[in-house]
Amino acid sequence: MIRHGAGSMFLLILALGVLAWAQDAATSVTKKSEEGGLVRLPAPRLDGPMSVERAIQGRRSVRAFSGEALTLAELSQVLWAAYGITQPRPDGPAFLRGGLRAAPSAGGLYPLEIVVVAGQVTGLPAGIYRYVSEKHVLLPLRDGDRRLDLCQAALGQSWIRQAPAAIVYAAVFERTTKKYGQRGRDRYVCMDAGHSCENVYLQAQALGLGCCIAGAFDDDRVKQVLNMAAAEEPLCILAVGKTK
Numbered sequence: 001m002i003r004h005g006a007g008s009m010f011l012l013i014l015a016l017g018v019l020a021w022a023q024d025a026a027t028s029v030t031k032k033s034e035e036g037g038l039v040r041l042p043a044p045r046l047d048g049p050m051s052v053e054r055a056i057q058g059r060r061s062v063r064a065f066s067g068e069a070l071t072l073a074e075l076s077q078v079l080w081a082a083y084g085i086t087q088p089r090p091d092g093p094a095f096l097r098g099g100l101r102a103a104p105s106a107g108g109l110y111p112l113e114i115v116v117v118a119g120q121v122t123g124l125p126a127g128i129y130r131y132v133s134e135k136h137v138l139l140p141l142r143d144g145d146r147r148l149d150l151c152q153a154a155l156g157q158s159w160i161r162q163a164p165a166a167i168v169y170a171a172v173f174e175r176t177t178k179k180y181g182q183r184g185r186d187r188y189v190c191m192d193a194g195h196s197c198e199n200v201y202l203q204a205q206a207l208g209l210g211c212c213i214a215g216a217f218d219d220d221r222v223k224q225v226l227n228m229a230a231a232e233e234p235l236c237i238l239a240v241g242k243t244k
């Protein structure tokens with residue numbers, strides 16, 4: 001009886017071991033394939049030749065682009081200014097997702113998702129990418145140059161397809177409304193986006209680039225072009241590039 005019990009126990013431990021190994025293998029395959037396509041961005045620089053005052057003074061909405069490509073370093077800098085982690089908090093609460101960021105956010109809940117529609121960026125295949133602030137990387141979402149699709153979704157505003165890249169802001173309202181309710185939806189999420197967008201404007205100006213925001217677009221078409229999740233709502237599009 002004792003022998004039989006020990007044998008069963010052995011088999012149970014063996015089965016659990018095999019199960020744990022199988023689960024581990026499955027997880028690492030998923031992790032590998034998710035991380036395999038990530039695009040590492042150059043580290044952002046923390047100084048530059050233009051003062052913040054000059055950037056504020058000089059900033060304008062630019063809708064005429066030279067046709068030159070953006071460099072990956074320029075794109076990286078602009079994304080960092082938008083939503084980069086400026087104070088890592090690896091042991092902070094889960095909702096922080098890595099740390100405090102370049103733009104303020106109500107409750108530190110960071111409801112924005114930042115998606116890049118890249119057409120002409122040196123060293124980056126044309127496609128759609130999600131900016132992952134926690135790792136300062138791009139996660140590929142779709143292949144190919146989708147600027148014309150985005151331009152059409154934005155009521156044909158032609159400068160959107162002429163810019164080498166566009167940054168599309170989406171909101172996951174629930175991250176903010178679960179704490180702040182309707183006030184979060186009516187006010188905070190859009191305030192969060194406004195803060196982040198102005199950072200992009202000023203960073204672009206400081207890099208000698210131009211950008212323009214578009215709030216006029218067909219929500220459903222933008223969602224379709226970007227293949228957005230149901231919980232994400234597009235808020236605005238910022239086209240960025242070298243000024244003509």
Ligand SMILES: Cc1cc2nc3c(=O)[nH]c(=O)nc-3n(C[C@H](O)[C@H](O)[C@H](O)COP(=O)(O)O)c2cc1C
Binds near residue numbers: 061062217
């Ligand atoms: C929320 C918001 C939405 C906007 N939407 C558009 C747009 O769809 N198309 C466009 O050409 N400009 C758009 N703009 C840019 C404004 O037209 C521009 O900021 C304004 O004319 C002032 O010019 P400035 O940014 O050069 O100071 C938008 C600006 C904001 C703040």
